Amino acid sequence: MTPPAPARDDLVRNQGVTAAAGFKASGVAAGLKASGNLDVALVVNEGPDHAAAGVFTRNQVKAAPVLWSQQVLTTGRLRAVVLNSGGANACTGPGGFQDTHATAEHTAATLSGWGTGTGAAEVAVCSTGLIGDRLPMDKLLPGVSEAVHELAGGLGGGFDAARAVMTTDTVPKQAAVQADGFTVGGFAKGAGMLAPSLATMLVVLTTDAVADAAVLDAALREACRTTFDRLDVDGATSTNDTVLLLGSGASEHTPTAGELTAAVTAVCDDLAAQLMADAEGATKHVTITVSGARTEDEAVAVARTVARDSLVKTALFGSDPNWGRVLAAVGMAPVALEPDRIDVSFDGHPVCLGGVGAPGAREADLSAERISLEIALGLGDATASIRTTDLSHGYVEENSAYSS
Amino acid sequence: MTPPAPARDDLVRNQGVTAAAGFKASGVAAGLKASGNLDVALVVNEGPDHAAAGVFTRNQVKAAPVLWSQQVLTTGRLRAVVLNSGGANACTGPGGFQDTHATAEHTAATLSGWGTGTGAAEVAVCSTGLIGDRLPMDKLLPGVSEAVHELAGGLGGGFDAARAVMTTDTVPKQAAVQADGFTVGGFAKGAGMLAPSLATMLVVLTTDAVADAAVLDAALREACRTTFDRLDVDGATSTNDTVLLLGSGASEHTPTAGELTAAVTAVCDDLAAQLMADAEGATKHVTITVSGARTEDEAVAVARTVARDSLVKTALFGSDPNWGRVLAAVGMAPVALEPDRIDVSFDGHPVCLGGVGAPGAREADLSAERISLEIALGLGDATASIRTTDLSHGYVEENSAYSS
Structure with missing residues (x-):
């Protein structure tokens, strides 16, 4: 309850x-x-x-x-x-x-x-x-x-x-x-x-x-x-x-x-x-939700791997629905996967179904400041979300000139 | 031999x-x-x-x-x-x-x-x-x-x-x-x-x-x-x-x-x-050498953790000898450490000795394109190096506009 x-x-x-x-x-x-x-x-x-x-x-x-x-x-x-x-x-x-x-x-x-x-x-x-x-x-x-x-x-x-x-x-x-x-x-x-x-x-x-x-x-x-x-x-x-x-x-x-x-x-x-x-230099606020995992810990592990991927984060900065980078990041998570069961959506718009691009995937609109990235693994019933941001020029700027 | x-x-x-x-x-x-x-x-x-x-x-x-x-x-x-x-x-x-x-x-x-x-x-x-x-x-x-x-x-x-x-x-x-x-x-x-x-x-x-x-x-x-x-x-x-x-x-x-x-x-x-x-957008070519590790695998693990740290990489882009970020990254490596034995140098210039800042650490000159970052763990005899680059505006630019 x-x-x-x-x-x-x-x-x-x-x-x-x-x-x-x-x-x-x-x-x-x-x-x-x-x-x-x-x-x-x-x-x-x-x-x-x-x-x-x-x-x-x-x-x-x-x-x-x-x-x-x-x-x-x-x-x-x-x-x-x-x-x-x-x-x-x-x-x-x-x-x-x-x-x-x-x-x-x-x-x-x-x-x-x-x-x-x-x-x-x-x-x-x-x-x-x-x-x-x-x-x-x-x-x-x-x-x-x-x-x-x-x-x-x-x-x-x-x-x-x-x-x-x-x-x-x-x-x-x-x-x-x-x-x-x-x-x-x-x-x-x-x-x-x-x-x-x-x-x-x-x-x-x-x-x-x-x-x-x-x-x-x-x-x-x-x-x-x-x-x-x-x-x-x-x-x-x-x-x-x-x-x-x-x-x-x-x-x-x-x-x-x-x-x-x-x-x-x-x-x-x-x-x-x-x-x-208020994260440094962020232009996008992204919630990555992984569902269909075997356990909550595995869902967190997959979401965190995607949240840390520089290529996913730079694509988000560019409002680019580059779901291939999401799949490539998911594939490196420390979790046993079935790649042909993975679905990916941005804000409910399917971009990848069963590990293959969905029709119209490249047209998903990611121009909004808040983005929901949904990844369904097709392995079980567990779900978890990670909050993250994009990797922007502002982040590089702020962190390349902090101490000196 | x-x-x-x-x-x-x-x-x-x-x-x-x-x-x-x-x-x-x-x-x-x-x-x-x-x-x-x-x-x-x-x-x-x-x-x-x-x-x-x-x-x-x-x-x-x-x-x-x-x-x-x-x-x-x-x-x-x-x-x-x-x-x-x-x-x-x-x-x-x-x-x-x-x-x-x-x-x-x-x-x-x-x-x-x-x-x-x-x-x-x-x-x-x-x-x-x-x-x-x-x-x-x-x-x-x-x-x-x-x-x-x-x-x-x-x-x-x-x-x-x-x-x-x-x-x-x-x-x-x-x-x-x-x-x-x-x-x-x-x-x-x-x-x-x-x-x-x-x-x-x-x-x-x-x-x-x-x-x-x-x-x-x-x-x-x-x-x-x-x-x-x-x-x-x-x-x-x-x-x-x-x-x-x-x-x-x-x-x-x-x-x-x-x-x-x-x-x-x-x-x-x-x-x-x-x-x-030729790495995308790189302005610095960095070799991270970890010595004094118990095993070569542990040396690689520490070097890789530092090589992937966004805050270390943005500091390198800014030619900032921010050794505190190096220590913070080392501390997250999947290796048992003794923090008060860790020495860090940039290009042979000591910036941290025994886990504490060395005199003149903030004056280390990192303006060159090639940088050697040396980390001595004080735990054993194994050594390994990882090649990496900085995290620059060029990387963000190139990777935020690749597919679309």
């Missing part, structure tokens, strides 16, 4: 992480970004509960803040998340790890000074930006102090935090849903290096539902599996991917596991769609 | 498939290409031997000529190879396979009419071009007849055949080496859809060495493993990849397996370098 979609409301949506009761947030400009834009964000859980769960990058090269946050999450408790843009603090060695530790210590001490008693072991840290440089701690720590000072609920706090984590993002990304008796909200950043294992991004989610860490963890993993894990812009997975879910229990309502998972999934799905829409 | 490199000679090199004794070739314009350029090629082995070996695409979606040629190669004998550009004859169903069969039949019958007795089962067929359309047989078969008429040895035949298989290639690609007592030559086509499982291309190699099909097969597989299989321009593997090696025995010289493998490898290496140099 599919649970009913939670009602959405723009006012709630635009509060993001502060939509749920028990949370405050802030975003300040600490001078990490040359532009002078906001670059330090803080999300604080005022309780009464402090349960938390996290999912992290599968990249073996993990940034210092990922190593730190994985460690503190083993307790299933978080009071705060401090985030910075303007530097990933990845590949920075033991010194970089000490910087993350110092950031958590400073956050905890400053919060305690303002009346929220906490220790560094209850503070997660997230960083995003260029890989390889140490963070300017002389700017970051005063920024954290200011972020504590600026903490606010309602519209302002969530919005400022969402802006402070932006890198090449052009818009802040927030979402929230009010479910029956509780609320889930969140923000996300990410515009490039977007691939599986979490679509290279930072996401902080909050809920006022009453739920222990294990329940939050199960809901978060299931939500990520079907949303962020199925967004693949360029096949590149970052060193810093982090998705956190904090529960305050402030609603005093205990949803069922299914209700909580549905609400968290709805927020993640909304944020994933926003990440795709 | 590395065998000595065979001597090369431009006159020999420019004969390509007709450099070895016992071979004739031709290229004609049959009207398959709208441009009116050459589009049908023929290579004939006049013996006395007719041993042959082939290696084909690993794509599960295989073009009709691949299915045909794999079948005829099971005998280890070939008299002729007929090739066409202007259409891949892939995803064309049973009708497309009948077209390939008819092409082989017509080639055999025409050759027999000119005194070279052969049957269709001794004729391999290769096709390249757009996937999904049937070939215009009313043009192709007369073209085959003309190609038989035009067969020639020496400089002319090999050169015309090499030109007739070009698609988006800008130059014909030929190579040949004179070893001790025998010669190996060949041509190649391929400029896009270049990836492992043979770098999406057609290659015909010839030798006048005396060698049976099993010896040719072993030499060809070893040569492909270290040359074409380590060229990865865009990660896309075609439906039509074919590499054939034909032996005439006309030199009456029987080389050792090592001598034959060395000569075939030298020709394949030369052709692979030419394929990289």
Whole structure:
């Protein structure tokens, strides 16, 4: 049974992480970004509960803040998340790890000074930006102090935090849903290096539902599996991917596991769609749906192989219904196939039937910004979709002139 | 022990498939290409031997000529190879396979009419071009007849055949080496859809060495493993990849397996370098060398993961020594790593030592057209290299406007 979609409301949506009761947030400009834009964000859980769960990058090269946050999450408790843009603090060695530790210590001490008693072991840290440089701690720590000072609920706090984590993002990304008796909200950043294992991004989610860490963890993993894990812009997975879910229990309502998972999934799905829409240089937003697979995992594997194929992606940029490239990409998926059973459609327009071109296939109109690519394998009943984008001049331009 | 490199000679090199004794070739314009350029090629082995070996695409979606040629190669004998550009004859169903069969039949019958007795089962067929359309047989078969008429040895035949298989290639690609007592030559086509499982291309190699099909097969597989299989321009593997090696025995010289493998490898290496140099839209020619791996296969896996990373490739296009993206790509390779042992250099200039940025890393000069990217894993003694290119505006331009 599919649970009913939670009602959405723009006012709630635009509060993001502060939509749920028990949370405050802030975003300040600490001078990490040359532009002078906001670059330090803080999300604080005022309780009464402090349960938390996290999912992290599968990249073996993990940034210092990922190593730190994985460690503190083993307790299933978080009071705060401090985030910075303007530097990933990845590949920075033991010194970089000490910087993350110092950031958590400073956050905890400053919060305690303002009346929220906490220790560094209850503070997660997230960083995003260029890989390889140490963070300017002389700017970051005063920024954290200011972020504590600026903490606010309602519209302002969530919005400022969402802006402070932006890198090449052009818009802040927030979402929230009010479910029956509780609320889930969140923000996300990410515009490039977007691939599986979490679509290279930072996401902080909050809920006022009453739920222990294990329940939050199960809901978060299931939500990520079907949303962020199925967004693949360029096949590149970052060193810093982090998705956190904090529960305050402030609603005093205990949803069922299914209700909580549905609400968290709805927020993640909304944020994933926003990440795709803002992907670097993208001119097309493409949903690749593979049906007729033996298993859901095989459907995902085929869709992901097509989503990563440079020739399919450049054809989409050119609005070219080049279904032969789709077949060639499908044929390289790590799944046993029957090529003469494969059907392909663009936006419901059949271009390939039984592995052979359909009449009028070259005339399919792909000029729209949103494209649905449907691939039926004829092997079973499983279906899955991957969200991706085209490979455009804008992507090449933006990514050939990022660091220097 | 590395065998000595065979001597090369431009006159020999420019004969390509007709450099070895016992071979004739031709290229004609049959009207398959709208441009009116050459589009049908023929290579004939006049013996006395007719041993042959082939290696084909690993794509599960295989073009009709691949299915045909794999079948005829099971005998280890070939008299002729007929090739066409202007259409891949892939995803064309049973009708497309009948077209390939008819092409082989017509080639055999025409050759027999000119005194070279052969049957269709001794004729391999290769096709390249757009996937999904049937070939215009009313043009192709007369073209085959003309190609038989035009067969020639020496400089002319090999050169015309090499030109007739070009698609988006800008130059014909030929190579040949004179070893001790025998010669190996060949041509190649391929400029896009270049990836492992043979770098999406057609290659015909010839030798006048005396060698049976099993010896040719072993030499060809070893040569492909270290040359074409380590060229990865865009990660896309075609439906039509074919590499054939034909032996005439006309030199009456029987080389050792090592001598034959060395000569075939030298020709394949030369052709692979030419394929990289002519890759669609490439502005950089990059060799990624991974050392310190536990096994050669693991070294290849790491190098290939980096070679396919869009963010590494766009950084190279921008001459940006963004070693953080290299580390992030390495971290996603399907190999167990120790991130804090990884060193990275560009052209011998260290940019990352022990997983951390080296002093002056951002100043590495990548403005040259040829770039060497060296990655040392610190895990073992195995080394391997992959040839690749950058991801440029030219690649996007060429591939967003190919079929329509």
